[in-house]
Each structure stands twice: as C-alpha cells, then as structure tokens.
Amino acid sequence: MTSNFNWLDRGTTEIFPNQPQSDNPNENLKARLQQNKEPLRIKLGIDPTGTDIHLGHSIPVRKLRAFQDAGHTAVLIIGDFTAQIGDPTGKSEVRQQLTPEQVEANAQTYLEQLRPILDFETPGRLEIRYNSEWLKDLDLTNILELLATMTVGQMLAKEGFAERYEKDQPIYLHEFMYPLMQGYDSVAVEADVELGGTDQKFNIAVGRDLQRYFQKRPQFGLLTPILIGTDGVQKMSKSLNNYVGLKEDALSMYSKLEKVPDDQIQTYFELLTNLPLDQLPENPRECQKLLGLEVTSHYHGRENAKQAQKSALSLVSGQSGDAKAVPEFSLSEVEFPVKLFYLLNVTGLCGSSGEGRRQIKGGAVRLDGEKVADMNAEFATADELVGKTLQVGKKKFMRLVG
Amino acid sequence: MTSNFNWLDRGTTEIFPNQPQSDNPNENLKARLQQNKEPLRIKLGIDPTGTDIHLGHSIPVRKLRAFQDAGHTAVLIIGDFTAQIGDPTGKSEVRQQLTPEQVEANAQTYLEQLRPILDFETPGRLEIRYNSEWLKDLDLTNILELLATMTVGQMLAKEGFAERYEKDQPIYLHEFMYPLMQGYDSVAVEADVELGGTDQKFNIAVGRDLQRYFQKRPQFGLLTPILIGTDGVQKMSKSLNNYVGLKEDALSMYSKLEKVPDDQIQTYFELLTNLPLDQLPENPRECQKLLGLEVTSHYHGRENAKQAQKSALSLVSGQSGDAKAVPEFSLSEVEFPVKLFYLLNVTGLCGSSGEGRRQIKGGAVRLDGEKVADMNAEFATADELVGKTLQVGKKKFMRLVG
Numbered sequence: 001m002t003s004n005f006n007w008l009d010r011g012t013t014e015i016f017p018n019q020p021q022s023d024n025p026n027e028n029l030k031a032r033l034q035q036n037k038e039p040l041r042i043k044l045g046i047d048p049t050g051t052d053i054h055l056g057h058s059i060p061v062r063k064l065r066a067f068q069d070a071g072h073t074a075v076l077i078i079g080d081f082t083a084q085i086g087d088p089t090g091k092s093e094v095r096q097q098l099t100p101e102q103v104e105a106n107a108q109t110y111l112e113q114l115r116p117i118l119d120f121e122t123p124g125r126l127e128i129r130y131n132s133e134w135l136k137d138l139d140l141t142n143i144l145e146l147l148a149t150m151t152v153g154q155m156l157a158k159e160g161f162a163e164r165y166e167k168d169q170p171i172y173l174h175e176f177m178y179p180l181m182q183g184y185d186s187v188a189v190e191a192d193v194e195l196g197g198t199d200q201k202f203n204i205a206v207g208r209d210l211q212r213y214f215q216k217r218p219q220f221g222l223l224t225p226i227l228i229g230t231d232g233v234q235k236m237s238k239s240l241n242n243y244v245g246l247k248e249d250a251l252s253m254y255s256k257l258e259k260v261p262d263d264q265i266q267t268y269f270e271l272l273t274n275l276p277l278d279q280l281p282e283n284p285r286e287c288q289k290l291l292g293l294e295v296t297s298h299y300h301g302r303e304n305a306k307q308a309q310k311s312a313l314s315l316v317s318g319q320s321g322d323a324k325a326v327p328e329f330s331l332s333e334v335e336f337p338v339k340l341f342y343l344l345n346v347t348g349l350c351g352s353s354g355e356g357r358r359q360i361k362g363g364a365v366r367l368d369g370e371k372v373a374d375m376n377a378e379f380a381t382a383d384e385l386v387g388k389t390l391q392v393g394k395k396k397f398m399r400l401v402g
Numbered sequence: 403m404t405s406n407f408n409w410l411d412r413g414t415t416e417i418f419p420n421q422p423q424s425d426n427p428n429e430n431l432k433a434r435l436q437q438n439k440e441p442l443r444i445k446l447g448i449d450p451t452g453t454d455i456h457l458g459h460s461i462p463v464r465k466l467r468a469f470q471d472a473g474h475t476a477v478l479i480i481g482d483f484t485a486q487i488g489d490p491t492g493k494s495e496v497r498q499q500l501t502p503e504q505v506e507a508n509a510q511t512y513l514e515q516l517r518p519i520l521d522f523e524t525p526g527r528l529e530i531r532y533n534s535e536w537l538k539d540l541d542l543t544n545i546l547e548l549l550a551t552m553t554v555g556q557m558l559a560k561e562g563f564a565e566r567y568e569k570d571q572p573i574y575l576h577e578f579m580y581p582l583m584q585g586y587d588s589v590a591v592e593a594d595v596e597l598g599g600t601d602q603k604f605n606i607a608v609g610r611d612l613q614r615y616f617q618k619r620p621q622f623g624l625l626t627p628i629l630i631g632t633d634g635v636q637k638m639s640k641s642l643n644n645y646v647g648l649k650e651d652a653l654s655m656y657s658k659l660e661k662v663p664d665d666q667i668q669t670y671f672e673l674l675t676n677l678p679l680d681q682l683p684e685n686p687r688e689c690q691k692l693l694g695l696e697v698t699s700h701y702h703g704r705e706n707a708k709q710a711q712k713s714a715l716s717l718v719s720g721q722s723g724d725a726k727a728v729p730e731f732s733l734s735e736v737e738f739p740v741k742l743f744y745l746l747n748v749t750g751l752c753g754s755s756g757e758g759r760r761q762i763k764g765g766a767v768r769l770d771g772e773k774v775a776d777m778n779a780e781f782a783t784a785d786e787l788v789g790k791t792l793q794v795g796k797k798k799f800m801r802l803v804g
Contacts, residue, residue, distance in 0.1 A: 138541065139538060139539070140540045143579075147578070147579060148576040151574055152554070152558070152563075153572060156554070165555070168555065170553040172549065172553055173554060173557065173578055174547075176549070177542075177549060
C-alpha cells in the first residue's frame with residue numbers, strides 16, 4: 001500500500017483514536033495502514049430512510065472510495081433494519097417508522113445513486129451488506145446484553161437526546177436502541193475503520209465499545225465535515241432546499257453549483273472533487289464554473305457536463321460568457337392542484353395556456369430534463385415541483401422555487 | 403360466584419381502575435367479578451432471584467389463594483427470564499445477573515415454599531408459567547415495538563429510577579426493559595387482574611398499557627401492603643434480619659411471631675391469617691401467642707405449631723405460662739471462622755468446649771432444628787448463623803443474633 005496519506009487527510013475532520021507520534025496500530029490509523037498486509041475493512045452505514053441522496057451525503061462515500069482506491073475493502077451497510085427506526089441523531093423529534101417495502105425501495109435507489117461514486121467493479125473492493133442479516137436474529141437475551149453495556153446517563157448525554165430531554169420533548173425508548181444496533185453492525189462486519197459525518201461520533205464510539213465488549217479489535221472512527229448548502233449558510237438538506245441531489249439532471253446540478261458562494265467554494269472543491277486545491281483558477285467566476293463542470297462530470301460524464309455548462313451559459317441570450325444562472329419562478333402564489341399547461345403560461349415560458357398545450361403536445365416540454373407528453377399533466381402540491389427546472393425547447397428554462 | 407367481597411377487600415390497599423359506583427366491568431373489579439360467568443385469570447409474577455421467601459412476600463400470594471377459593475384461576479408466573487435482570491423497583495443499584503441454573507434452582511425452592519399457601523390440587527385453579535416461554539422468542543422487531551410504547555421521561559419518573567438518576571447513579575439501559583417484559587407477561591397470559599405489592603403499581607400499569615397496545619382487555623391492578631418486619635420499624639427484609647422465612651422451622655417461626663410488637667399485630671392478623679379481626683383476644687400477650695400459633699400452623703400444621711408453642715413456653719424453666727421468648731446471643735464479638743463446639747461454650751449452652759464436642763457427638767445439638775453431627779463443624783461468617791436457633795437437648799435454646 002502507500003505511505004502518502006494525502007487521500008486520507010483530505011477533507012477529514014477527525015480520526016479517533018489518534019496518537020500522531022505513535023506507531024501502535026491500535027492508536028494510529030496511519031501506522032495501521034502501513035503495517036497491515038491485508039486490506040482493511042472500511043465500514044460506512046447508510047440508512048435508506050428517503051429516496052434522494054445529495055452532495056452532503058456523498059462526502060463520506062467519496063472517502064470510502066478513496067479507501068477502495070488505496071486497496072481496501074469498502075463495507076457498505078444498508079441499514080434496512082435500522083431504517084425502520086431511523087437515526088435520532090440531530091433530529092428534534094421521533095421519526096415516523098417506515099415499512100419494509102419502503103425501505104427496500106429506498107435501498108435500491110440509494111445504490112443506484114452511489115454507483116458513480118464507488119468502485120463497484122474491482123473484485124474484493126466492495127461488500128454490500130444489509131444489517132437485517134444479523135439484527136433480525138437477535139433475541140431478547142442478546143439485546144439485553146447490548147443494552148447492559150450503556151447507561152441512561154451516557155445515552156442522554158448524546159447530542160440531540162440531551163436537548164430533547166431538557167425541553168421535555170418525548171424520547172421513545174426504542175430510539176436508544178439505534179446507536180447500539182448500528183454499533184453492533186461494526187461487530188458483525190468486523191470493521192477496522194468506520195466513516196461518518198462529525199455528527200456520527202457518538203454512534204461510531206458505541207461501535208468501538210461494542211467491539212471491545214465482544215472481544216473484537218476496536219475500529220477507528222474517521223469523521224468528515226457536514227457540508228454547508230448552496231445557500232452558504234445552513235447545512236445541506238432537502239427540507240431547506242439548499243441541496244444538490246445526486247439524481248438531478250446535468251443542467252440542474254451545474255446551475256446550482258455555479259452559484260455556490262465564494263466563501264464555500266474552497267470547501268466544495270476539497271470535499272467534492274479530487275482537484276489539487278493549489279491549482280484552482282483565481283477568478284471566482286471561473287472557480288464556480290470549474291466546480292460545476294467537475295462535480296457534474298462525476299455524475300453525468302464529462303460530455304454531458306460540458307453540454308450543461310453550455311446550456312446554462314446560453315440561457316440568457318446575448319449574455320454569453322457572463323451568463324446569469326437559470327431564472328427562477330416562485331410557486332408561492334400558484335394555486336394547487338395546477339395543470340402543466342397553465343404553469344407554462346404563468347411562468348412566461350409560453351405566451352398562453354393554449355401555446356402551453358401545443359408545446360406539450362409537440363414534445364418540447366421537459367421537467368428536470370424529462371419529457372412530459374401528457375397534455376393534462378397535473379401537480380397536486382408545490383412539493384412535486386420545488387427545485388425542478390421547467391424547460392420549453394432548448395433555450396427556455398425556469399427553475400421552480402418555493 | 404359470590405357477592406360478598408370481604409375476601410377481596412381484606413388487606414387490599416388499592417384496586418385500579420376503580421369507579422366504586424360503576425357497574426362497568428372495565429372500571430370496577432367487583433362488577434367484573436359479578437358479571438363474569440367464567441373464572442378470571444389472576445396473575446402474580448414472582449422472580450426467583452433468591453432462595454428464601456418470607457411472610458412479606460406471602461401477602462399477595464395469600465390474596466391469590468383467596469381468588470382461587472372464590473373460583474378463579476391463579477396464573478403464577480415464574481419470572482425465570484426476568485430474574486436474569488431483576489426488578490429494579492426499590493433497588494438503589496443495579497442487580498447482579500443470575501445464571502439460568504441459579505434461576506431454575508431458585509424457582510424450585512420458591513414453588514416448594516408456596517405449596518402451603520396456594521391450592522395446587524383443585525383442577526383449573528392454578529396455572530404455573532415460566533415467562534421464558536414467550537420472552538425468549540421475542541426478536542428485535544418485537545422488542546422495538548415494546549420499547550416504542552414508552553418514553554424515557556415516563557421511565558425515569560418511576561420510583562427508584564428517578565432517585566438514581568438524580569444522584570447520578572448509573573441506570574443501565576437493560577433495566578428499562580424490566581417493566582416492559584413483566585408487562586408483556588400480562589399480554590401473554592391474558593391476565594384479568596394482576597396482584598402485587600404497592601411498589602408494583604408502575605409495573606402493573608405498564609402491563610395494562612401493553613395489553614391495550616396489543617388489543618387485549620386491560621387487566622385490573624390489585625395492590626397489597628408492604629409488611630413491616632418483626633422489628634416493627636422497617637419493611638420486612640432478609641438483609642435487615644427482621645423477617646420470618648417460610649422455610650423456618652416451627653419453633654423459630656413461632657418464636658419470632660410471638661414477639662411481633664403490639665402496634666403491628668392487628669396488621670399481621672389482617673394480612674397473614676383469615677381470622678375475624680373483631681374476635682381477637684384482648685390480652686396483647688394472648689394475641690401474640692395466637693398469631694404465632696395461627697401463622698405457624700399454615701406452614702407446619704396445627705400439631706407442630708402447638709408443639710412449637712409448648713417448647714417456646716417451657717424454654718425458661720419454672721416460668722411456664724408466662725415464658726420469656728428464646729434468649730438471644732449476639733455474635734458481634736465472636737471471631738470468625740468459628741468452630742461449633744467453641745460457640746456452644748461461649749453461648750453458655752455448654753460448660754466448656756469439651757462438653758460442646760461431646761454433645762455434638764452425642765447427637766444433641768441442633769441448628770434451626772437440624773441435627774449437626776460433625777464435631778468439626780465450622781462457620782465462616784456470622785451470616786451463616788444470624789437469625790438461627792442453636793439448641794442442645796430439648797430444653798436449652800439460644801437465638802443467634804447479629
């Protein structure tokens with residue numbers, strides 16, 4: 001393996017335990033990486049609790065890929081069992097439970113979305129495991145054993161729980177099982193390293209404790225930052241509508257990324273690309289364009305990314321080379337349900353509802369890049385549209401916002 | 403069945419729910435008893451966490467017997483599974499976990515001790531169930547379901563937990579499972595009524611909640627008092643050495659009961675006998691003797707009880723009819739380990755260690771009624787002796803105290 005650890009350090013917030021001067025492979029991950037002859041097992045758990053993954057979620061996945069490229073085994077855990085509870089980390093209230101069918105469907109779309117990031121091809125580099133494999137067979141005796149490793153005080157000290165308890169918001173007892181279940185995943189797959197966002201430190205530490213309890217070698221934790229959203233203010237989140245989804249079409253993705261605020265752009269490059277940070281363009285506008293091109297290329301290939309860049313630049317005709325981003329239309333004053341042809345009219349993309357109907361019929365109307373051919377297409381709520389790009393022909397675009 | 407409910411009310415602290423004027427069989431137990439054509443299922447759970455049952459424990463068991471006599475089915479649950487955790491109620495610290503072998507051995511001695519109280523003979527009046535029957539098969543999904551019925555706040559409000567949490571004493575997470583597990587017992591056996599000491603109100607209420615959650619008819623709770631020990635001050639407890647064990651020989655049992663303080667004697671009659679309370683002797687001394695005779699009869703038969711009374715009365719020769727109780731000897735100044743023959747000397751039961759040896763050899767020495775024939779018998783700690791009666795021949799007795 002390698003002793004150049006730039007790939008490990010890039011965008012890493014914390015590794016624990018960490019004794020930088022030590023060559024003890026139990027307390028220094030780099031020592032472990034150098035001394036170990038066999039590939040290490042690098043765990044990343046994802047709970048298929050929704051359908052969309054965004055760039056914020058991609059950060060630990062990209063780190064997982066870096067481990068793959070360094071010759072290690074990615075152990076991707078699909079938390080099909082834990083997803084039924086949901087990680088209470090950072091949640092201000094108890095999550096609604098999902099059915100096994102919802103979870104399975106979500107798991108499939110997640111894997112599809114991760115395909116461009118991870119190495120699915122090289123033999124031995126990826127192990128996909130569903131945690132129901134070991135969790136569904138735990139009986140009450142096993143579970144009591146897990147529970148007995150922690151105290152109420154330790155659990156209530158956890159971020160999220162502490163606040164809720166202080167505020168007298170109910171914490172249901174099953175939520176306490178979450179850290180233990182996902183910690184037990186580390187025991188089951190014999191993880192050497194677990195990756196996660198900084199908000200996962202507690203959970204990863206529980207994994208270490210349980211491995212120790214079950215007489216396995218405790219894993220290292222490697223924490224990656226929480227990405228700030230395209231608003232430059234809050235953490236990237238679907239509900240805040242400051243996100244870039246991995247499933248978004250090239251134009252939508254590019255358009256959002258080329259608007260990332262200047263003070264975030266260095267972080268975006270560090271976390272979302274492999275480009276050397278000391279060779280970025282000096283012109284901020286060029287930086288934004290490069291970021292859009294580079295990240296969009298990961299998910300849609302270089303050619304599509306270039307095409308998206310071109311479309312974005314030519315959106316405002318006559319202003320090529322210094323294009324404004326895609327114009328936006330606020331849905332706040334639209335009454336729902338709304339017909340698509342009516343929407344084409346009020347957004348100004350078509351001159352009338354009649355023209356809207358004709359453009360749909362003619363196949364010129366796309367929503368987030370997908371053709372809509374149904375003249376009677378209707379949307380029940382704004383949620384179905386917010387964040388999407390409505391397009392007529394090749395040059396008329398409108399981003400729909402809340 | 404009957405509409406005279408003296409047997410139900412006697413020594414009962416609380417029945418819940420309880421709407422005394424209602425004839426709704428869901429909120430008034432007497433209405434339920436009168437309206438129900440089938441026998442009700444009366445649950446009493448005992449956790450075989452030790453080997454000795456004392457008179458304090460016998461109180462809800464006696465109430466269970468009263469239900470049997472009224473035609474109902476006693477469902478005696480041996481908490482072989484829950485005993486591995488132990489009920490945290492009223493405990494100031496986490497209980498040491500027992501092995502399945504210890505639990506099974508304890509369960510057997512418990513059943514033996516309950517034999518004189520319950521009706522083991524009449525068909526259909528007693529069902530003995532081990533809660534491992536249903537608890538061992540619960541899987542993580544079931545357990546998460548149980549956990550999700552309660553919040554951390556509700557659990558921490560429970561007596562015992564609240565104090566420990568306040569004092570920063572660790573509460574291990576598995577202890578939270580106890581009320582849920584024993585509550586699930588009520589679901590599994592379809593209990594109509596659950597009996598318990600007043601300290602069991604929380605646990606019994608959890609049983610009601612879980613029955614409701616699993617769409618069963620919720621049980622009634624019937625609470626019995628906690629018995630004050632023979633010291634007349636603290637609750638009866640082995641560790642406080644103010645108890646009367648069901649396994650004690652007739653003389654020991656009688657001797658302790660005839661010393662119950664006057665202010666407790668009415669309660670003892672109410673809770674531990676079936677005698678009409680308005681027909682007790684007026685002379686306090688006679689009252690004590692009657693209590694001793696009556697309770698000892700339950701466990702050893704009338705003849706043995708009378709014999710014990712006679713022995714006790716004649717212990718101090720020449721004072722027959724107004725006997726003092728068995729004299730006591732404090733072990734506090736004895737150095738342990740101690741040989742039996744030496745003890746016979748220092749207690750004054752024998753004139754010398756040599757005489758002690760001879761009496762042992764001659765078969766005249768008994769400890770709590772059991773002959774000790776080993777001349778080298780030795781005791782490692784005072785705990786082995788405290789509360790027992792040492793006897794030489796038929797007339798010399800000494801109760802060993804701490």
